[in-house]
Amino acid sequence: MTNSWHNIWSRRNFEFTSDLSLDFLIKADGFDQGIGDVDSDSWVSICVAYAKAMDLQKDMSIFEFGCGAGAFLKPFYDIYRMRVAGIDLSPFLIDVARQVMPHGDFNMCSIEDYVLYEKYDVVVSNSVIHYLNREEFGTFIDKATAIAERFILISDIPNLQTKTEAEEYRKKIMLQNSIEKKYEGLCHTYFKPMELINRFKTKNWDCKLVPIGSLGSTQSRFRFSILATKI
Ligand SMILES: C[S@@+](CC[C@H](N)C(=O)[O-])C[C@H]1O[C@@H](n2cnc3c(N)ncnc32)[C@H](O)[C@@H]1O
Numbered sequence: 001m002t003n004s005w006h007n008i009w010s011r012r013n014f015e016f017t018s019d020l021s022l023d024f025l026i027k028a029d030g031f032d033q034g035i036g037d038v039d040s041d042s043w044v045s046i047c048v049a050y051a052k053a054m055d056l057q058k059d060m061s062i063f064e065f066g067c068g069a070g071a072f073l074k075p076f077y078d079i080y081r082m083r084v085a086g087i088d089l090s091p092f093l094i095d096v097a098r099q100v101m102p103h104g105d106f107n108m109c110s111i112e113d114y115v116l117y118e119k120y121d122v123v124v125s126n127s128v129i130h131y132l133n134r135e136e137f138g139t140f141i142d143k144a145t146a147i148a149e150r151f152i153l154i155s156d157i158p159n160l161q162t163k164t165e166a167e168e169y170r171k172k173i174m175l176q177n178s179i180e181k182k183y184e185g186l187c188h189t190y191f192k193p194m195e196l197i198n199r200f201k202t203k204n205w206d207c208k209l210v211p212i213g214s215l216g217s218t219q220s221r222f223r224f225s226i227l228a229t230k231i
Pocket of ligand 1 (some may be wrong): 005009010026029030031064065066067068069070071072087088089090093109110111112125126127129131185
């Protein structure tokens, strides 16, 4: 079977622990192995900064494409008491998300197969769109703009302008951790900030860069985040 991000993520498993802490969720969601490592205090600060940028309030709803075990949604659930929902490729990660946010609505599904039936105040996708090819990304934008009532936040996006440095760093860490074989032949999709901003503008959404996620892991220095607002 050829190596693909779909295979990697749908088979994602992690040594189960009875302690389903935010730290565990972050690691289970792939921010481990030294590439995207970030501590839970910084993680919460980043989520709070995003919530402030959108002025989020209790009982608003938030949906994530590629929610994994729910590490990104958890602070919105715990601190802002928001209604949370999400889809992901990994049955294991979805099962963890259901356990840690029992009032949430989590389903195993790909972005490509996701059928729209409900609207949400906020649609997010943290550290996900680089696993999509450009055609899949087009589908993602269409679906996100169709179900979001107020905001779309896409965070931790690999920046085409710093691709060389990002790839050198990624290779170095993969070698250190002896995981190059596992990811052989798999590339991230890189985006230009203006390409994404203009994409939203053509759909009549306001869109800007939000310099928040770069406070996270070392890898985040080569990434950017955008916040789109419905006009
Ligand atoms: C790095 S993890 C981030 C998880 C979560 N957003 C977070 O920030 O904690 C990337 C997630 O995207 C999901 N993913 C990748 N491609 C996807 C696709 N085509 N459809 C649905 N989920 C996808 C993976 O299963 C994985 O859980």
